[in-house]
Amino acid sequence: MSARARIVGWMLLVVALALLISVFATWTIMLGRLQGQVDVELSNEKEKLATYIDKTVETTGTRDLGALLEGHLTFNVPDRYETFFTILDAKPHKRTFATPPDTLDSDPEFIAKLAAVDRPMYDWVESDAGRVRYAVFPVRSGAQRGAFVAAMFYDFRREDVVEAVQAQGITALVALAMAGGVGWFVAGRVLAPVRLVRQTAERISDSSDLTRRLDVPGNDDVAALARTFNHMLDRLERAFAAQREFVDDAGHELRTPITVIRGHLELMGDDPADRIETIALVTDELSRMNRIVDDLLTLAKSEQPGFIAMDEVEVADLTVSVLAKARALGERNWRVDEVADLSILADRQRLTQALMQLLANAFRHTAQGDLIAVGSAVRGAWVELWVRDAGPGVRPEDREKIFGRFVRAGSRHHEGAGLGLAIVRSIAEGHGGNVRVADADTGGALFTISIPLGAAPRVSPVYAEETS
Numbered sequence: 001m002s003a004r005a006r007i008v009g010w011m012l013l014v015v016a017l018a019l020l021i022s023v024f025a026t027w028t029i030m031l032g033r034l035q036g037q038v039d040v041e042l043s044n045e046k047e048k049l050a051t052y053i054d055k056t057v058e059t060t061g062t063r064d065l066g067a068l069l070e071g072h073l074t075f076n077v078p079d080r081y082e083t084f085f086t087i088l089d090a091k092p093h094k095r096t097f098a099t100p101p102d103t104l105d106s107d108p109e110f111i112a113k114l115a116a117v118d119r120p121m122y123d124w125v126e127s128d129a130g131r132v133r134y135a136v137f138p139v140r141s142g143a144q145r146g147a148f149v150a151a152m153f154y155d156f157r158r159e160d161v162v163e164a165v166q167a168q169g170i171t172a173l174v175a176l177a178m179a180g181g182v183g184w185f186v187a188g189r190v191l192a193p194v195r196l197v198r199q200t201a202e203r204i205s206d207s208s209d210l211t212r213r214l215d216v217p218g219n220d221d222v223a224a225l226a227r228t229f230n231h232m233l234d235r236l237e238r239a240f241a242a243q244r245e246f247v248d249d250a251g252h253e254l255r256t257p258i259t260v261i262r263g264h265l266e267l268m269g270d271d272p273a274d275r276i277e278t279i280a281l282v283t284d285e286l287s288r289m290n291r292i293v294d295d296l297l298t299l300a301k302s303e304q305p306g307f308i309a310m311d312e313v314e315v316a317d318l319t320v321s322v323l324a325k326a327r328a329l330g331e332r333n334w335r336v337d338e339v340a341d342l343s344i345l346a347d348r349q350r351l352t353q354a355l356m357q358l359l360a361n362a363f364r365h366t367a368q369g370d371l372i373a374v375g376s377a378v379r380g381a382w383v384e385l386w387v388r389d390a391g392p393g394v395r396p397e398d399r400e401k402i403f404g405r406f407v408r409a410g411s412r413h414h415e416g417a418g419l420g421l422a423i424v425r426s427i428a429e430g431h432g433g434n435v436r437v438a439d440a441d442t443g444g445a446l447f448t449i450s451i452p453l454g455a456a457p458r459v460s461p462v463y464a465e466e467t468s
């Protein structure tokens, strides 16, 4: 069932229930009032009769009961579904001019019963025209005994109520139908953008075309949904583009050593000295490829959760042990600037990897005996880890660029693929921190990794961009 049908269905159910209750309430209330209303109307007749008799006796002096009753009947016209008749000396006397649905005064037994009444009485009687509510008002004048009877054909009155309620019911049905129609229309309009979102999403997943965007104007929830959806597409598009670029670069980077290896192997002669030289060259290229593949794998992993495994890390110990490892690179003036004496939540292996990348770069950009220093310190809410060298430094215009993938600055040919600093950056950001380069006091480059104390690991780079 579509959302539209569900919304309209629920709405109609509620409206129908409300209408049903209102119709039912009207029905009960009107029926409940009917009998009281009829009795009031009948008792009014008593007043009218008394007034008429008093006035007539006063003005004409006649005391003849037959004349008085007849006179009253001629002047008093019954309402709809009402009939009057009179009884004189236990016999039917006169009846209202208009013929009633059923003549009650033609039943002698009934007349006899009414004639015997000596005080006003209200009662029910069954007639051919349904139930009748009547009132008998006995009158007396000297020896004459008579009665005035007002009768209401109750079932007809009841029929009126039924008709009124039916009319209300029909109105309710029309209102329900209209509510349904309007609801269907409005729900359709409200849901149209949602449908558009769905269809676009389907088209995108069918065609993998990430350039499409939703166009939902306005400022409501659906427009917000569309905007969020578009933001998501923006990010996905960027992420996919970056990935494609990365794969292209990686392919290109790996093709070069392969070409070199193939060229050497094709040109290799029979001379043993030549062979040894070629094999050395090929081995060198292969280990370069191996390093590139390792770096690529690290970067690929950095996109996934679990890249950073947080644990307690002693910063001082980390700083010192990294320098110990770096000494194996070659002869430099290796030094520790200072160490921060605290434990942080971090991934020790990844931090070691990052610092070793920085130290390897520093080594490559310096000559024998030059200064290379590592250090760590707490600055505000951050722990900083740095590598400082006495090399040529990084030109200001390259300082942001060099952290990109496959970016090598400077013209000097060397063996790196430009992935090292990209790895350093993803490790820093994986810790919720960052890395930057500046000029060291000693000249040369100063690379600093900053990690927030109480770092929360980033889940995945794609979602980390989430702002709102």
Ligand SMILES: Nc1ncnc2c1ncn2[C@@H]1O[C@H](COP(=O)(O)OP(=O)(O)O)[C@@H](O)[C@H]1O
Binding pocket: 357, 361, 362, 365, 389, 391, 392, 393, 394, 402, 403, 407, 408, 409, 410, 415, 416, 417, 418, 419, 420, 421, 422, 445
């Ligand atoms: N300590 C440094 N001194 C000067 N330049 C550096 C230093 N470290 C990195 N760079 C520059 O940044 C570039 C990117 O470094 P990196 O990402 O490690 O790639 P690679 O080491 O493969 O060149 C290097 O090519 C180099 O130009």
Ligand SMILES: [Mg+2]
Binding pocket: 357, 360, 361, 416, 419, 420, 421
């Ligand atoms: Mg490097």
